[in-house]
Amino acid sequence: MISFLQVENLSKRFGEQLLFENITFGIGKNQKVALIAKNGMGKSTLLRIIAGKDSADTGSVIFRNDISIGILDQDPELNPENYVFEEVFNSENPTLKLIKTYEQAVKDNDASALEELIPQMDALAAWDYDTQVKQILSELKVDKYSQRIKELSGGQRKRVGLAKILISNPDFLILDEPTNHLDVEMTEWLEEYLEKTNATLLMVTHDRYFLDRVCDKIIEIDDFGLFAYEGNYSYYLEKRDERIEARNASIDKAKNLLRTEQEWMRRMPQARGHKAKYRIDNFYKIKEVASQNTTEQQLELDIKGQRLGKKILELEHVNKSYGDFRVLRDFSYKFVRGEKIGIIGKNGVGKSTFLNIITRQIEPDSGTIEIGETVVYGYYKQDGISFKEDDRPIDIVKNISEKIDLGNGRVMSASQFLEYFLFPDKLQYSLVAKLSGGERRRLYLLTVLMSNPNFLILDEPTNDLDIMTLNVLEDYLKSFQGCLIIVSHDRFFTDKVVDRVFAFEGDGVVKDFPGNYTQYKNKKEEEELLRKQEEKKIPVAPKPVREKEKVRKLTFKERLEMQQLESDMEKLNTEKTELETALNSGTLDTDELVKSSQRIAEIIDLLDEKEMRWLELSEIE
Incomplete structure (x- = not known):
């Protein structure tokens, strides 16, 4: 296999915090590789170092000389003064430059320019490329060409950045959380696009369906080093369990052997020959292995929720519009205890507005909303993180409560609760400014759960959380006794947690479907197939029996x-x-x-x- 990238002995510190040390791996042509690690271990920093946008303390990054590279950061670097059209087509690629000029002439209806450009498009065989560019822009809903980048939301900027990278068609793609801010349809399109492209890929993502279907190699970084798995996400899970089991077995074996060696060390005569020195050195090696933990640190959530009465939340004939844009059209529903509802739909269809309506932060145009007296909302918002940069996690938690009731007579101090959420003592006293995006979201989730809610509302909770945290959060939500509403584009997360779907289909229509996202999608595909089959049939009225x-x-x-x-x-x-x-x-x-x-x-x-x-x-x- 032709080597496209070789990373040798990379190390990086952020102040006193060691992000990673002596990282070494390689990526070959056409490989599609995912990088997995817990939050705070420097995944995004590693990608930026590889892309040449940051520097390592030690080590080297070597790319093949003749390849082009494109990188998508979590927050893409775009010129805020550029119009969307300028930014998307901002490339040194000669074909893309020609397409930009051609598309501008079409927009301006410049017949004389088109007369010159059409033969040039023919000469460079640019028509297929132009079609591909338009498809990418269309699928990612990048259509507001006349807006400046600084006028766009964070999600819109992310999609512009992704479109810009894809249409530049680099040989090597580096993508940091590419599915954040994409709706399910966009994610599935991107999944199919990356699966078919010949480009080599290195990415960080928490979307496990995406990992499973796109990637053929997984690189995991944890406290014990770097491990590479030649296969997709399912294969990685299987082999990772085998690795952990084998490591635990070797630690247990070392502990048993250590007891024997300790007894020898106590009885060892003072005269130390060559063989004795060798055994002494071996003793310290065994001691080092035996001192390791046999289990990885786990985040386990089991927080007491307040009692939920019989009447929870009832909506009757609710309507909401903004001008011609309808969010809800005559929507009615009565929530019952224990149900877990996933809300799906395209970006901009009104999902977050719906959450603000049921929490009475926005009033409907008509209809009634009744909230039970015992309902205590826990509302995790996409933009809810409002910590100050000079705050410390320990102070943030103590300002809410010095002690946290876990139920069944169990109480934790603020420091113990942070430890529970994988914030070790050192991190508890770090400034928020030094926390990674995922660590900030985990801290925000912690503060939401501290209120002991019995009605949880989570708006895109999976963005920037690592896979390890997601697995445990899913298990907690499955056992949550109150009501749960989730807005998420993470299909794996939704499938694992919800038992009902509210599908926002546009123009205020909300379809209530019993089942998870995949079941809903399969049902929609069956209906669409039947519709197409019916359209193909030419209806012929039966001939009546006539005299x-x-x-x-x-x-x-x-x-x-x-x-x-x-x-x-x-x-x-x-x-x-x-x-x-x-x-x-x-x-x-x-x-x-x-x-x-x-x-x-x-x-x-x-x-x-x-x-x-x-x-x-x-x-x-």
């Missing part, structure tokens, strides 16, 4: 009409073929191109109309 004398025959005028229809259709098909040949010849000027395209559309409509009439007449005996 012989009542059978209708074609009149002389109708026979003449049929003959004329057949003649007209033949002429129209001939004209259509001639126009298509001319369009494909590349000899027409801009005006002729426009006229020919318009005429073909007219011919297609005429043919449809005449064919339908011919079919009607042919049914008459």
